[in-house]
Amino acid sequence: MAGLMNAVQKKGGLKKAADATHDPADLSVSNPAGDDAGGAASKGAAQAAGRNASDGAVVNASVSASEKDDAPGGGNAGDAASDSASVGAGGRDGDKASEGAGGNPGGNASSRAGGAAGGSAGQNAGGAASKGAAQAAGRNASDGAVVNASVSASEKDDAPGGGNAGDAASDSASVGAGGRDGDKASEGAGGNPGGNASSRAGGAAGGSAGQNAGGPASKGAAQAAGRNASASAARKASSKAGKKAGRRIGRPAGPPRVPLTVRILTELDEALTQAVEQTGMSPQYIADDALRTWLVQHGYLERARAS
Amino acid sequence: MTMTTDVTVWDVLERQLRAETTLTWNPDGPVVLAIDSEKGGVGKTGLAGGLIAVMAAHGRRVLGIDLDPRATLTEELGAERGEYSVNDLLYEDPDADPDELPELSGLAGDALRPAGEAWGDNVRVLAAERALANRESDNRTPDLERRLKTSLEGVAEGFDLVVIDLPPRAGGKLVGAGLIAATHVLFPGTLTADGLIGVRDALRTYKFVKRNNTTLRNVGVLRNIVDRRTNVAKYYDDKFIEEFGEDVLDIAVARRVIREEARGACVPITAAGDKPDAKVLINGYMHVLNTVGRAA
Numbered sequence: 001m002a003g004l005m006n007a008v009q010k011k012g013g014l015k016k017a018a019d020a021t022h023d024p025a026d027l028s029v030s031n032p033a034g035d036d037a038g039g040a041a042s043k044g045a046a047q048a049a050g051r052n053a054s055d056g057a058v059v060n061a062s063v064s065a066s067e068k069d070d071a072p073g074g075g076n077a078g079d080a081a082s083d084s085a086s087v088g089a090g091g092r093d094g095d096k097a098s099e100g101a102g103g104n105p106g107g108n109a110s111s112r113a114g115g116a117a118g119g120s121a122g123q124n125a126g127g128a129a130s131k132g133a134a135q136a137a138g139r140n141a142s143d144g145a146v147v148n149a150s151v152s153a154s155e156k157d158d159a160p161g162g163g164n165a166g167d168a169a170s171d172s173a174s175v176g177a178g179g180r181d182g183d184k185a186s187e188g189a190g191g192n193p194g195g196n197a198s199s200r201a202g203g204a205a206g207g208s209a210g211q212n213a214g215g216p217a218s219k220g221a222a223q224a225a226g227r228n229a230s231a232s233a234a235r236k237a238s239s240k241a242g243k244k245a246g247r248r249i250g251r252p253a254g255p256p257r258v259p260l261t262v263r264i265l266t267e268l269d270e271a272l273t274q275a276v277e278q279t280g281m282s283p284q285y286i287a288d289d290a291l292r293t294w295l296v297q298h299g300y301l302e303r304a305r306a307s
Numbered sequence: 308m309t310m311t312t313d314v315t316v317w318d319v320l321e322r323q324l325r326a327e328t329t330l331t332w333n334p335d336g337p338v339v340l341a342i343d344s345e346k347g348g349v350g351k352t353g354l355a356g357g358l359i360a361v362m363a364a365h366g367r368r369v370l371g372i373d374l375d376p377r378a379t380l381t382e383e384l385g386a387e388r389g390e391y392s393v394n395d396l397l398y399e400d401p402d403a404d405p406d407e408l409p410e411l412s413g414l415a416g417d418a419l420r421p422a423g424e425a426w427g428d429n430v431r432v433l434a435a436e437r438a439l440a441n442r443e444s445d446n447r448t449p450d451l452e453r454r455l456k457t458s459l460e461g462v463a464e465g466f467d468l469v470v471i472d473l474p475p476r477a478g479g480k481l482v483g484a485g486l487i488a489a490t491h492v493l494f495p496g497t498l499t500a501d502g503l504i505g506v507r508d509a510l511r512t513y514k515f516v517k518r519n520n521t522t523l524r525n526v527g528v529l530r531n532i533v534d535r536r537t538n539v540a541k542y543y544d545d546k547f548i549e550e551f552g553e554d555v556l557d558i559a560v561a562r563r564v565i566r567e568e569a570r571g572a573c574v575p576i577t578a579a580g581d582k583p584d585a586k587v588l589i590n591g592y593m594h595v596l597n598t599v600g601r602a603a
Contacts, residue, residue: 013409014391014417017398017438024376024440 257284316498316530316544316559320591323558328593330365332467334603339459339469340526341489343482343513346505347475349497350531352379353566355472357592359384360575363429367467371422372455373435374485375474385423385573386432392418394439396458397484401447415458425574431466443480451480456488468596475505478512486516491524491602493595494554495531498543502531506551526602527556529595534562558598560591 264272276283295301340358342351355371362369372393373380381387396418399408415433422430445451463469471485486492494509496502506528517523528551534540547555563584569576576592579585 014395014414015409016391017395017441018400019398019441020392020394020436020438022438022441024438024444 314557315536315541316533317536319530319557319559320533320561323590323594324587328590328597330361330367330593331597332362332365332367332600334467334600336603337463337466337469337490338599338603339463339471339488339490340599341471341473341485341492343473343486343492343494343509344496344502344505345475345477345482345508345512346496346501349475349499349502349505350495350560351375351475352383352472353570354493354495354529354531354560354592354595355380355470356383356570357560357566357576357588358468358596359430359470360426360577361589361592361596362468363427363575364577364580366429368429368431368465370419370431370433370463370466370469372433372469372471372485372488374439374455374481375435375472376437376440376481377474378435378437378439380472381432381434381436383570383573384426384430384432386420386434389418389420389434392436392439393433393455394436394442396433397439397442397448397451397454397480398445399448399451399454401449411454411457413458413461415455415462419462423573425578439481442484443476445480452483452487455484459488468599477508478515482512483516486513486523487520489520489523491526491599493526493529493599495529495560496547497532498530498534498540498547500543503543503546503550506547510551510554524602525554526599528554529556530559532562533559556595556598558591558594560595561587563588 272283272286275281275286292301295304342355344351352375359369359371371380371384371386373384374393378387396415418433419431420434421428422432442448442451448454459469471489473482473485476482492513494506494513496506510525510528513523513525528547530544530547565579565582565584566576566588569579569585576585576588580589
């Protein structure tokens with residue numbers, strides 16, 4: 001009956017399930033193919049972040065965001081995301097982080113996860129890595145806000161610079177606030193109906209992100225994302241969006257900035273990702289520098305100053 | 308063959324034993340039989356193992372598919388060792404390049420394991436493993452519930468009977484995958500409250516799944532592991548007929564300790580075919596197979 005084993009010749013095709021070694025009873029470790037985990041798992045950073053770690057990741061995201069509130073533009077929203085990813089990965093589940101990040105030890109894994117998340121977040125408004133981080137983060141905190149964050153982020157993957165990371169984050173906050181808990185969002189946003197509430201929350205958060213170096217906006221977004229599971233999440237998100245966060249003592253304020261959303265060529269985007277990852281610079285500075293060079297070369301900067 | 312009289316299950320068992328039984332298996336195409344109850348302990352796996360044993364002993368080719376993450380059928384069939392399980396068939400990396408994924412149709416052929424030596428050469432197994440429970444929370448594998456059916460294309464045809472042992476769950480992805488892959492479904496129930504509830508709920512799920520698998524056929528409700536007549540057993544026997552009516556089959560499988568002994572030893576019940584109790588069970592399984600064969 002040897003033929004039974006080869007009833008159909010499909011040899012070499014089947015592969016082990018990614019979670020074949022994941023015990024279904026172990027809720028402390030992310031299931032790579034679970035509710036929100038799959039894509040994240042395959043992208044390293046997300047595989048690293050465990051269910052509970054991801055909870056922490058969101059908290060860490062907000063902490064990181066607030067710590068970086070003096071840094072320019074939404075780039076720091078991206079940094080915050082990467083920090084959260086790396087903390088979530090390395091801190092909570094170092095072994096898996098190292099697997100997910102390519103076999104490096106925990107420390108490297110977390111920095112790599114963070115780097116990837118930061119790069120994408122900064123340049124691609126939270127593209128793949130930040131999406132993974134957001135999904136991983138959302139697993140327990142759950143939520144739509146985080147998922148929305150990743151969706152918003154990925155939708156904005158053509159937007160330039162860290163500023164858009166801030167935008168994406170703020171968008172996610174507004175979606176989270178308006179979509180998940182619209183009533184409360186509207187209360188928090190000043191009594192407007194749900195739809196307006198979410199727009200307003202998003203707008204305000206986006207503004208803050210651009211103008212205030214992504215601090216309050218990304219903090220608000222992260223808080224909204226992380227706590228959207230609770231009823232107070234939307235209220236917090238919207239109330240945060242409506243006011244500027246205080247600057248931390250000892251941190252110098254950067255020059256005033258405004259948000260700008262444009263689409264850039266994928267080739268430039270990829271190069272920018274590499275530059276950010278390798279130099280550790282915020283894409284904000286690179287964008288500033290590139291613009292300045294061009295505007296000076298063509299005389300526009302001088303003319304603008306003169307007027 | 309359905310129950311249309313008020314004959315008790317004990318009368319049925321007596322009549323079964325008096326009748327000389329031979330296997331009359333002659334369906335036109337492959338039969339993929341799901342064994343379903345949404346309560347545990349009603350004899351799903353024991354029935355699956357018994358049917359596989361009798362078919363194999365008659366030289367028929369049988370595939371056992373274990374969709375229960377507890378993997379008790381896998382264990383009984385002596386198929387714990389092997390690289391791939393049914394979990395691997397049901398999983399797909401949604402981030403993979405679709406062009407690089409293997410063709411799903413017929414992929415079950417990669418995961419077949421031989422049963423243990425005691426089961427002979429006619430039995431193959433799609434084994435379960437504990438990680439199979441992860442599929443219940445898998446919201447990323449595309450079209451998970453249809454993967455088993457597709458992967459069996461061209462594979463099921465190599466067997467006279469495919470038996471799917473479903474987990475005792477209220478619906479869910481694994482039960483859905485099994486019922487969508489099946490051509491027929493059999494509902495065993497013990498004469499207990501659990502047995503009644505398990506069949507009742509499984510019939511409900513069956514009706515939902517049948518909307519997607521319109522060719523799925525209900526073989527009937529099988530009174531299983533029937534013990535001696537007691538007031539409570541008689542009460543539930545009446546309840547089975549009252550509630551499930553003509554779905555109740557006029558065949559039954561008796562309770563015999565030797566079934567558990569065979570199961571524990573991971574050998575087919577037919578290996579003890581010379582013992583009176585084993586003969587009773589084999590007789591019951593053969594009646595079940597003939598009923599399934601006629602329904603096919």
